[in-house]
Each structure stands twice: as structure tokens, then as C-alpha cells.
Amino acid sequence: MMRDLVPSRPLPDPSPSEPALSERRRRESNGRLRMTLALIVALLAFPLSAAPRKVDILITGGTVLTMAGPNIERGSVAIENGEIVAVGPSENVDQNYSAKTTIRAGGMAVLPGFVNAHTHIPMTLFRGIADDRDLMDWLTHYIFPAEAKNVTPDFVKWGTRLGAAEMIASGTTTFADMYYFESDIARETKAAGLRGVLGTTFIDFPAPDNKTWDAAVDTARKFVREWKGDRLITPALAPHAPFTVSKEHLQQVRALATELGAPILIHVSETKDEQKQVAERSGGMTPTAYLDSIGFLGDDVVFAHGVWLSADDIRTVAQRKVGVAHCPESNSMLASGIAPVVDMRAAGIDVGLGTDGPAGSNNNLDMVEEAASAARLQKIAKMDPKAISARGVLEMATIGGARALNLADRIGTLETGKRADVIIVDLEQPKTQPVYSVESAIVYAASGSAVVTTICDGRILMRHRNILTVNVPETLRKAKEYRDKVLASLK
Numbered sequence: 001m002m003r004d005l006v007p008s009r010p011l012p013d014p015s016p017s018e019p020a021l022s023e024r025r026r027r028e029s030n031g032r033l034r035m036t037l038a039l040i041v042a043l044l045a046f047p048l049s050a051a052p053r054k055v056d057i058l059i060t061g062g063t064v065l066t067m068a069g070p071n072i073e074r075g076s077v078a079i080e081n082g083e084i085v086a087v088g089p090s091e092n093v094d095q096n097y098s099a100k101t102t103i104r105a106g107g108m109a110v111l112p113g114f115v116n117a118h119t120h121i122p123m124t125l126f127r128g129i130a131d132d133r134d135l136m137d138w139l140t141h142y143i144f145p146a147e148a149k150n151v152t153p154d155f156v157k158w159g160t161r162l163g164a165a166e167m168i169a170s171g172t173t174t175f176a177d178m179y180y181f182e183s184d185i186a187r188e189t190k191a192a193g194l195r196g197v198l199g200t201t202f203i204d205f206p207a208p209d210n211k212t213w214d215a216a217v218d219t220a221r222k223f224v225r226e227w228k229g230d231r232l233i234t235p236a237l238a239p240h241a242p243f244t245v246s247k248e249h250l251q252q253v254r255a256l257a258t259e260l261g262a263p264i265l266i267h268v269s270e271t272k273d274e275q276k277q278v279a280e281r282s283g284g285m286t287p288t289a290y291l292d293s294i295g296f297l298g299d300d301v302v303f304a305h306g307v308w309l310s311a312d313d314i315r316t317v318a319q320r321k322v323g324v325a326h327c328p329e330s331n332s333m334l335a336s337g338i339a340p341v342v343d344m345r346a347a348g349i350d351v352g353l354g355t356d357g358p359a360g361s362n363n364n365l366d367m368v369e370e371a372a373s374a375a376r377l378q379k380i381a382k383m384d385p386k387a388i389s390a391r392g393v394l395e396m397a398t399i400g401g402a403r404a405l406n407l408a409d410r411i412g413t414l415e416t417g418k419r420a421d422v423i424i425v426d427l428e429q430p431k432t433q434p435v436y437s438v439e440s441a442i443v444y445a446a447s448g449s450a451v452v453t454t455i456c457d458g459r460i461l462m463r464h465r466n467i468l469t470v471n472v473p474e475t476l477r478k479a480k481e482y483r484d485k486v487l488a489s490l491k
């Protein structure tokens with residue numbers, strides 16, 4: 001339309017040079033045609049394999065910790081359709097792949113997303129509600145009443161959003177959860193783009209989501225049916241603990257898990273008090289021996305804590321291929337004890353790391369801090385600084401957790417064919433420089449806030465510290481509203 005308004009200029013008078021100009025244009029046009037043809041011929045003649053393959057994301061130039069072998073000093077990771085299609089030195093990978101999104105990772109570490117093997121994500125809304133108390137006082141006077149009065153589908157929705165934002169910001173891409181209204185948690189987890197092994201709770205008293213045992217069983221069946229086969233969500237069954245669920249009910253959950261093909265998440269041997277309670281009801285057995293005696297254990301079971309596992313228990317857990325989620329910060333905050341992690345690993349048990357819930361037993365979901373705490377606690381427990389290394393706890397935070405949750409075929413390392421759960425950690429900071437050992441810089445010097453990019457299943461959830469899948473300001477506003485509601489409910 002605009003062009004119509006411009007008066008067309010009268011053509012200049014034909015001059016003797018005109019035929020020459022036309023000839024040049026004709027030759028130019030011919031030349032362009034010849035070049036185009038030559039390009040087509042060249043492209044056809046060129047072997048197809050030599051052309052760079054188009055992928056979705058190429059991370060290049062970072063120190064790549066594949067967690068499956070030696071680190072790659074200047075490495076690249078190529079991602080297509082949510083899968084890792086190449087990992088190796090940048091000089092090789094970058095020649096063969098070109099990407100829609102290229103992420104330059106110079107001065108940064110590239111590693112598998114962290115696996116938080118035990119938490120209760122909506123409890124972010126109870127963060128700091130009652131710290132520095134005995135476990136029983138904390139549970140009976142704060143957590144149980146606060147949950148009874150406040151936990152609804154809306155509560156878990158906002159709590160999951162808050163927790164998801166925190167996990168994405170600190171590099172966690174997979175988490176194992178045990179809570180109520182787990183289907184609502186699954187929806188929020190999927191929307192945030194995170195991977196979850198999500199356990200619907202079974203407990204022998206009325207819970208916020210199910211007032212009776214039969215209702216909990218019905219909910220579990222529906223929940224597993226709804227989510228089984230989902231790319232990101234693994235539905236699981238979560239009987240609370242051997243002292244809060246009867247023997248008959250534990251056996252019922254075991255049968256249900258086998259029938260539905262769903263893993264079991266359970267708190268086991270967290271405190272000395274639990275050991276005592278289980279011994280009283282089982283004629284002196286440890287919780288592990290008791291669970292084994294009722295046919296409960298298997299490779300689809302994950303213990304949270306395992307603080308008080310005996311040498312016999314460790315043998316049983318290894319034999320039955322049960323995974324363990326070690327929660328050093330929760331065990332420290334609640335003075336539960338120090339789990340025999342070095343012995344468990346030596347026995348061949350798959351040990352991951354978990355933050356546990358952030359309500360008076362942590363109080364955050366930062367897996368880098370958790371790894372550092374795990375290392376320090378084992379050094380003290382063994383009175384040996386060599387008890388476990390930075391590399392060892394990083395393994396627990398990634399592939400160890402993936403193995404414990406039976407997801408190691410898909411995640412936990414950066415290897416071709418695995419799902420693309422990748423994080424980038426910025427080490428160009430006063431807190432982390434200079435870097436002599438990248439594992440040491442991450443575990444002992446950095447924290448989760450050094451994570452700048454988080455990718456799960458090939459989807460970028462955070463870039464340049466910008467969270468892309470959760471509305472953070474709205475979620476923080478809701479969290480504050482819930483704090484006021486919770487405080488009023490406890491008066």
C-alpha cells in the first residue's frame with residue numbers, strides 16, 4: 001500500500017549505454033542461475049553424512065562431567081527430541097551438529113540434572129514452620145495439625161509450583177515425592193517440565209486426601225492408571241513407614257505394587273524411636289528384618305533414610321536390591337543420626353541423596369548443599385576425610401539416585417541414548433575460582449545457586465537463571481498468603 005503512494009519516476013531517456021546495461025543484467029542473471037545450479041549439484045554430490053546434522057540444542061565448550069567416565073575438558077552435548085544424541089570433545093561434536101539453540105558453556109560445568117531421591121514437595125509451604133524441635137514435638141504439635149487444617153489440592157498445587165521453581169533454579173530435574181493429592185502434584189510437576197517418581201501416601205490414620213484405608217487404595221489405583229506410561233511421571237505407592245502402617249496393610253500395598261507395576265517409596269529406620277516401636281510389634285526385629293519377614297522387599301522398593309541399618313540389614317537391603325535415599329541434612333536437623341552410607345555403598349547398595357521435606361528438616365531443596373552435607377557427615381562418622389569424595393557424593397546426587405529409583409536406563413549420566421536431563425553450573429565466580437578440581441568446586445565451594453541452565457527431557461526449564469516454566473512472582477505471592485493462613489490455623 002505504501003508503495004502506491006510513491007510517485008513512479010519516469011524512466012530515463014534511452015541512451016547508447018542502455019543495451020550494454022541490459023546485457024550486463026542478463027549476464028548477471030545467467031551467472032546467478034549458474035551459481036545456483038552449481039550449488040545444487042555440489043550439495044547432491046556431497047556425501048550426506050558430512051553435512052552437520054540439525055539438532056535442537058548444542059551445549060558447547062564446557063567441562064562435561066558425564067558421570068559415566070572421565071570428564072571432558074572442552075566438551076559438547078547435542079540434544080534432539082529430548083534425547084542426548086552426542087557427547088564428546090567440542091572439536092569433534094561441533095563439526096557434526098548444528099543446532100537451533102546453541103548454548104556456550106565456557107568456564108562452566110555441564111552435568112546430569114540432580115536426582116532428589118526423597119522429598120515432600122508441597123511442604124515448601126511449611127518451610128521453617130517449626131525448627132529446632134524434637135521429632136515427636138515437631139510432628140504432633142506442628143506438622144500433623146498444620147497438614148490436617150491446610151493441605152488441599154490448592155495447597156499442593158502452589159506448594160509444588162514453589163518447590164518446582166526452587167528445584168529448577170538449583171539444578172534438580174528428577175525428584176521422588178511422598179505426599180497427599182499426588183495426582184495434583186503430578187500435573188504441576190509435568191507442567192513445570194520436571195521428572196517425578198511420585199508416591200501416593202498410605203497411612204493408618206485419616207489423611208488430608210483419604211479419610212480411610214479403602215479410599216487410599218482406590219485413589220492409588222486411579223492414580224497409577226492415570227499416570228503409568230507418562231514420559232515424565234512414574235506413579236508410585238508410598239506407605240508412610242513400618243510403624244505407621246500395619247503389617248496387613250503393608251502386605252496389601254506390596255501386592256498392589258506388584259499388580260500395578262508401581263514402585264514403593266517408604267521411610268525406614270529414620271530414628272531410634274522407630275527401631276524401638278517396630279521391635280515391640282515384631283518380637284525384636286529391626287524394621288528391615290521385619291519388612292523382609294513379611295515379603296515386602298524387592299528391587300522396586302526405595303527406603304528413605306536407613307539411618308539405623310545394622311550390618312545384617314545392609315546385607316538384606318543389598319540382597320533384595322532395595323534402593324536407599326540418604327537425607328543427611330534432615331538427619332542432622334532432626335538429630336536422627338548418621339546413616340552408614342560408606343558401608344551401604346561398599347555392599348553394592350544403590351544410594352541416592354534426598355533433601356526430605358523443607359519444613360523444619362532441611363529447609364531447602366538444594367542438592368549441591370545436600371551433597372556437601374553428605375560428604376562432611378560421612379567424614380565425621382568415619383573420622384576419616386577420605387571416607388567419601390566430592391566425586392562420590394556427586395555420583396550419589398546423579399546416577400546413584402537414578403539407580404535407586406530404577407531410572408538409570410534413562411537418566412543419571414550424560415550418555416548417548418539417555419534422556420536429556422542436563423544442567424550447567426557457572427564456575428566463573430569469586431566463590432568458585434580458581435578451579436583445581438571441578439568436582440571440588442561444585443560440591444565444596446558452590447551451591448545450587450551456581451546453576452544457570454536447567455534442561456529436562458530436552459526442554460529448557462531455566463536459561464541464564466530465568467525460570468521459564470513456573471510463574472515465580474505469582475507463586476511467591478501465593479506462598480506468603482499460605483504462610484498467613486497456616487499461622488492463623490495453628491492459633
Ligand SMILES: [Zn+2]
Pocket residue numbers: 118119120267304356357
Ligand atoms: Zn520424608
